[in-house]
Amino acid sequence: xxxxxxxxxxxxxxxxxxxxxxxxxxxxxxxxxxxxxxxxxxxxxxxxxxxxxxxxxxxxxxxxxxxxxxxxxxxxxxxxxxxxxxxxxxxxxxxxxxxxxxxxxxxxxxxxxxxxxxxxxxxxxxxxxxxxxxxxxxxxxxxxxxxxxxxxx
Numbered sequence: 001x002x003x004x005x006x007x008x009x010x011x012x013x014x015x016x017x018x019x020x021x022x023x024x025x026x027x028x029x030x031x032x033x034x035x036x037x038x039x040x041x042x043x044x045x046x047x048x049x050x051x052x053x054x055x056x057x058x059x060x061x062x063x064x065x066x067x068x069x070x071x072x073x074x075x076x077x078x079x080x081x082x083x084x085x086x087x088x089x090x091x092x093x094x095x096x097x098x099x100x101x102x103x104x105x106x107x108x109x110x111x112x113x114x115x116x117x118x119x120x121x122x123x124x125x126x127x128x129x130x131x132x133x134x135x136x137x138x139x140x141x142x143x144x145x146x147x148x149x150x151x152x153x
C-alpha cells in the first residue's frame with residue numbers, strides 16, 4: 001500500500017512499472033510500458049505517457065498554459081477521436097526544468113476526461129477536482145488533495 005503522504009516534496013519522477021492504457025470513443029488512444037510516474041505529497045500519481053505511445057492525430061495543441069513550481073510551464077492538448085473532442089484533457093512540458101527533463105515528449109491525461117484509463121488491468125479513479133489529474137488505484141491511501149477545502153494542503 002502506498003500512502004500519498006509518504007511521497008516526497010519536491011516530487012519524485014519514477015518509471016511506471018505497470019502497463020498504461022487510455023481509451024476514448026471506443027478506441028485505445030495510448031498504450032505504453034514506458035510511462036513515468038510523478039509522486040508528490042498528498043497527490044495520487046500523475047502518469048506521463050511517451051508521445052511515441054499515443055496514437056497519431058489524437059492530440060491537438062490547446063489554448064492556455066499553467067505553471068508548476070517544480071516542473072515549469074505546462075501546455076495543454078485537446079484529445080480527439082472521430083467526433084469525440086475532450087478539451088484540455090491532457091498536458092505536457094515542452095521545456096521542463098532540468099530535474100524533470102525526462103517529461104519532455106510525454107503527455108499526461110486527466111482520467112476524468114477519458115472514457116477509461118488503466119494501469120495493467122485495473123481501471124483507475126480520478127483525483128477529485130479539475131486541476132491535478134492524479135490516477136487513483138486500489139494500492140494507494142489518502143486522503144488526496146484536490147477536493148473542496150484541500151487547496152491549502
